[in-house]
Amino acid sequence: MSKDTKQEDNAPTPVTTTPMALNPKTVEKTMFVNKEVLPKMKKIDPEEPGHLPLNEKFMKRWLIEGLIGKGGYGEIYLALDVVRGEEVAIKVEPKKRRGKLAKRMILEQHVLAKMQGKPHVPMIYGSGHAEKYNFIIMQILSINVGDIKKSSPNKKLSQCSVGRIIHQVIAALQDLHETGYVHRDVKPANMCFGIFPHSRHTLILLDFGLVRRYKMESGEWREPRLRAGFRGTTRYVSIRVHRRCEQSPYDDLVSVMYTAYELLAGELPWKHLEKSEEVVQLKEVMTENGINPELFQGDKSVLIDFFKQVSEMDPMKEPCYEKLIECIKVLYAPKVLTDPYEWEESSKGQDEVSEENTNSK
Numbered sequence: 001m002s003k004d005t006k007q008e009d010n011a012p013t014p015v016t017t018t019p020m021a022l023n024p025k026t027v028e029k030t031m032f033v034n035k036e037v038l039p040k041m042k043k044i045d046p047e048e049p050g051h052l053p054l055n056e057k058f059m060k061r062w063l064i065e066g067l068i069g070k071g072g073y074g075e076i077y078l079a080l081d082v083v084r085g086e087e088v089a090i091k092v093e094p095k096k097r098r099g100k101l102a103k104r105m106i107l108e109q110h111v112l113a114k115m116q117g118k119p120h121v122p123m124i125y126g127s128g129h130a131e132k133y134n135f136i137i138m139q140i141l142s143i144n145v146g147d148i149k150k151s152s153p154n155k156k157l158s159q160c161s162v163g164r165i166i167h168q169v170i171a172a173l174q175d176l177h178e179t180g181y182v183h184r185d186v187k188p189a190n191m192c193f194g195i196f197p198h199s200r201h202t203l204i205l206l207d208f209g210l211v212r213r214y215k216m217e218s219g220e221w222r223e224p225r226l227r228a229g230f231r232g233t234t235r236y237v238s239i240r241v242h243r244r245c246e247q248s249p250y251d252d253l254v255s256v257m258y259t260a261y262e263l264l265a266g267e268l269p270w271k272h273l274e275k276s277e278e279v280v281q282l283k284e285v286m287t288e289n290g291i292n293p294e295l296f297q298g299d300k301s302v303l304i305d306f307f308k309q310v311s312e313m314d315p316m317k318e319p320c321y322e323k324l325i326e327c328i329k330v331l332y333a334p335k336v337l338t339d340p341y342e343w344e345e346s347s348k349g350q351d352e353v354s355e356e357n358t359n360s361k
């Protein structure tokens, strides 16, 4: 569960009927999935109630193969769609939480449905509700960026990978913001790459359970509340969120800024602080009186311009996404978004070796 995340406060949209019709246009063939790139399975504690049973069919169609993700509200399973012979991800959330109807996934499927066709959101193949759960059937993705970082040899990513990740997150947020919503939980664990040769360099933003509408269909911004509840994850939220301000696109971009720092530097300066008041103090030290050079020494200095641009933005205005992208491109030039990432380059050697071994048998 995201630290400090709470129940979404938007009006819910009803879940689609059970199950929503599959859209053949959005169904991607997953028959030739290389199991090596699938997310690692988590152990299921048999004592803990509420899991979907392994090797049984959910809704008579999706054979549950393992647990791949577990948040505070829902669980994500790898499953085989027995009708199409394809691997999918199933996100489930109990319909009731502490006696109340759970709304997060209802809102999430609503926003995901609106965003279908955009390059940086997961494709959804169906959604609805079963006896005890709300569920979303979606495109299966690779391990998340937070776990990629953790498994890299020095627990950080190269400037070139970070630049390309951040470029794509900004593009993902531009699409979401243009639909009228703010994400409110941008962090490395909510970013995954695709698993196919044509999608493995495309970053997908996940977890739309905390979104909030900030502007109307007309483009007019909603009146900000004087005091908003805390939504997000302490490590990545902006100073404004600590101060309980209404979130705007600016706040998502501040989370992108902290994400960039964490991926590049290995950790954020407040990683080991437990109290939210201490975290916000250090965030203030970092940017409140201009960018603090102490915290941007060595390799981190490449982030100074990006930090300046984001932290000097007006939170009440639409961001200039193109300018931010131009600024972050400096980190990965002359590479391009389709070039292999460092983790592929290290596994490429191994793939070649294992292929050679197979061939020589």
Ligand SMILES: Nc1ncnc2c1ncn2[C@@H]1O[C@H](COP(=O)(O)OP(=O)(O)OP(=O)(O)O)[C@@H](O)[C@H]1O
Binding pocket: 001, 002, 005, 039, 068, 069, 070, 071, 072, 073, 074, 075, 076, 089, 091, 122, 138, 139, 140, 141, 142, 143, 144, 185, 189, 190, 191, 192, 206, 207, 208, 209
């Ligand atoms: N479609 C997918 N394919 C592969 N892995 C996924 C997919 N969706 C989610 N995951 C994995 O599951 C993890 C949790 O997913 P998600 O954030 O959507 O769940 P959540 O219950 O809303 O979490 P939280 O309580 O942290 O907000 C992600 O970090 C990711 O690693």
